[in-house]
Amino acid sequence: MQQITHSQSGLKWLKMFLVGIVLLIDFYLVGLMYLQGEYLFAMLTLVILTSGIYIFSSKKVYAWRYVYPGMMGMAIFILFPLVATIAIAFTNYSGTNQLAFERALTVLQDQRFFAGDKYDFKLYPQENNQWKLSLENKNTGQFFVSDNIHLSDHNVAVHEQEQAPTGEVAPLRIITQNRTALQQMVVSLPTGNELTMSSLRQFSEQKARFSYEDSLQDLRNNETGKVYRPNYDTGFFQEIDDQGNWLSETLEPGFTVTIGFANFLKIFTDSGIQKPFVQIFIWTVVFSALTVVFTVILGTVLACLVQWEPLQGKGIYRLLLILPYAVPSFISILVFKGLFNQSFGEINLILHHLFGISPQWFNDPLLAKSMILIVNTWLGYPYMMILAMGLLKAIPQDLYEASAMDGASTWQNFSKITFPLLLKPLTPLMIASFAFNFNNFVLIQLLTNGRPDMIGTTTPAGYTDLLVSYTYRIAFEGSGSQDFGLAAAIATIIFLLVGGLAMLNLKATKFKLD
CATH class of the missing domain: 1.10.3720.10 (MetI-like)
Incomplete structure (x- = not known):
């Protein structure tokens, strides 16, 4: 009898452990969706998984487990699309305004612009699966060559020399095959400037196009000096003047905002x-x-x-x-x-x-x-x-x-x-x-x-x-x-x-x- 009691206790703790694991996964997924701005999907996931855990783990609602799949199927395929459609009707969701604010800001911050000269590059195969990277500045005629490196290296230093290395040059096929690794490589010039791959034959100095000021929510264009601020009426980062007045230029992609009954009023x-x-x-x-x-x-x-x-x-x-x-x-x-x-x-x-x-x-x-x-x-x-x-x-x-x-x-x-x-x-x-x-x-x-x-x-x-x-x-x-x-x-x-x-x-x- 005591052994049966211990066995039941062990099964109970195992059940609680599994329920806890599933709940942690549930909360992780919900939090991830919420941070990405997918509020409806986060709510749907929370309701389905949480209610499912309760129904299948509690004896009080044992009978509900037989109708639960049908109810959740109705919620996923009928109610959720309906609610999502009605929710979208009160927003500016469109081809240019599909992202949440945070995601749109990230996309804009990831944009780069060329801030210096472009360097043609070549790869020279060496022993032990190593390579030499050669850069040539067509404008000045300078050559920069690295020591033996692996293509998986993320930081590579080069030094100036009078001419390019001699020997076999890797064909374009090799560069294409290793494009992902080369795109992650940062090349440091003797001057301290850093270059990244800009095309299949060139490295160049690239800088972030926009810098973000959290206090004012302003985006500054590092190339032109223009300042943009989020306009929550239109769902775009819009250019402002020195007094903070709106100008006509906007940035894409925009972000989704709630606009109330504007879409319904537009129809009539x-x-x-x-x-x-x-x-x-x-x-x-x-x-x-x-x-x-x-x-x-x-x-x-x-x-x-x-x-x-x-x-x-x-x-x-x-x-x-x-x-x-x-x-x-x-x-x-x-x-x-x-x-x-x-x-x-x-x-x-x-x-x-x-x-x-x-x-x-x-x-x-x-x-x-x-x-x-x-x-x-x-x-x-x-x-x-x-x-x-x-x-x-x-x-x-x-x-x-x-x-x-x-x-x-x-x-x-x-x-x-x-x-x-x-x-x-x-x-x-x-x-x-x-x-x-x-x-x-x-x-x-x-x-x-x-x-x-x-x-x-x-x-x-x-x-x-x-x-x-x-x-x-x-x-x-x-x-x-x-x-x-x-x-x-x-x-x-x-x-x-x-x-x-x-x-x-x-x-x-x-x-x-x-």
């Missing part, structure tokens, strides 16, 4: 963004709504036709009509892109032969939008048709028999019985389809890439862009700097809109959240 106040945003928002709503209307109508009509009793070969028709749903959408989109080609597409060839016209599908905004609706209707109607086929089976035949006794026509049966009874169960699916097409990035990107482009906008925007593709172009196709903060603000608005649609969908399906 900057005319170069407001105009395309409003137009694209309206088109996104119209596109999503018309796609739902067209696919529901076409799908329902075809479902009624393929289930019409007098129709022969219904199985073949069903198979042919469902085929667009079986083919990957990106393949169908690219096929349609070729069919609508303005010069060689089959659609324009047929229209030209029949009516003598060749529509500019990709250049005219109205035609481009019509083309997108046609293609998306083709891609979406099989889904609605399959749903309608199943729902039609649930409609009591007694209703049709009663209407036949009253002398109702086929259209009256469809408009008074079939469609109303289909509409109610299809409503949640129509809302879901609207939300899906609201963010139908693949269709726009592959078919038109948002073009034709709008003229006179601050950000890249096209007449066929949806909000999601417009956001993508702002983030990754900006001609100036990639404005991730503005893109995140628009993405946040999209999230709120789609989230509202999701709540509407839940309400439509009468799903109660307790």
Whole structure:
């Protein structure tokens, strides 16, 4: 019994030791991320590892270990990207402002400039895997030669002599192979000046371009004498005059700062963004709504036709009509892109032969939008048709028999019985389809890439862009700097809109959240 007690005590101490080790690693990683300015990642790591240690080491919450992986997966892949996107929307995060202040300062302090003459260098192989380093100043004709050294030496002294050493010279291949070691080498001249490798054939005196004054947070350019101070409104080190007033010149890279609701205000106040945003928002709503209307109508009509009793070969028709749903959408989109080609597409060839016209599908905004609706209707109607086929089976035949006794026509049966009874169960699916097409990035990107482009906008925007593709172009196709903060603000608005649609969908399906 005593041995069992000692064994249990030993396991307990081992468990505590392992938990302590994991916690130390956890705090180390969190501290490292925090110092690098990655606050969100630090918080995520702290929450996941700390909660995981507690759940898997405590018997009080034993049952939670079975749902912990799923909860953490949701936190990592759903909640964290959402929180990160919303957080970025309140910053100036962009192609020029991606780093934390400390990291941007380090990058600037690492910059060097040439502060003296350049020296061509050569390496001469010696015995025992040693080398002689020879430097030649082309301007003065001076030669400086080292004693026998290893390429791994970090500090090398050279002395002046009248001419370069004689013997075999190492080829460029040897220098390239040992470039890393040579770049770490510091060569001291007799005058005390220090040289570092500046190219594959030259050493030169390089000095730090900027020196930092902690008290004022000023960066002084040692080459030009200009002084820069961090501007926390713009996220750049900006030049100042002797009185501390801001001048126009800024340094890159900039740093990330919180700017509040500036990105959201820019969407509605900057005319170069407001105009395309409003137009694209309206088109996104119209596109999503018309796609739902067209696919529901076409799908329902075809479902009624393929289930019409007098129709022969219904199985073949069903198979042919469902085929667009079986083919990957990106393949169908690219096929349609070729069919609508303005010069060689089959659609324009047929229209030209029949009516003598060749529509500019990709250049005219109205035609481009019509083309997108046609293609998306083709891609979406099989889904609605399959749903309608199943729902039609649930409609009591007694209703049709009663209407036949009253002398109702086929259209009256469809408009008074079939469609109303289909509409109610299809409503949640129509809302879901609207939300899906609201963010139908693949269709726009592959078919038109948002073009034709709008003229006179601050950000890249096209007449066929949806909000999601417009956001993508702002983030990754900006001609100036990639404005991730503005893109995140628009993405946040999209999230709120789609989230509202999701709540509407839940309400439509009468799903109660307790």
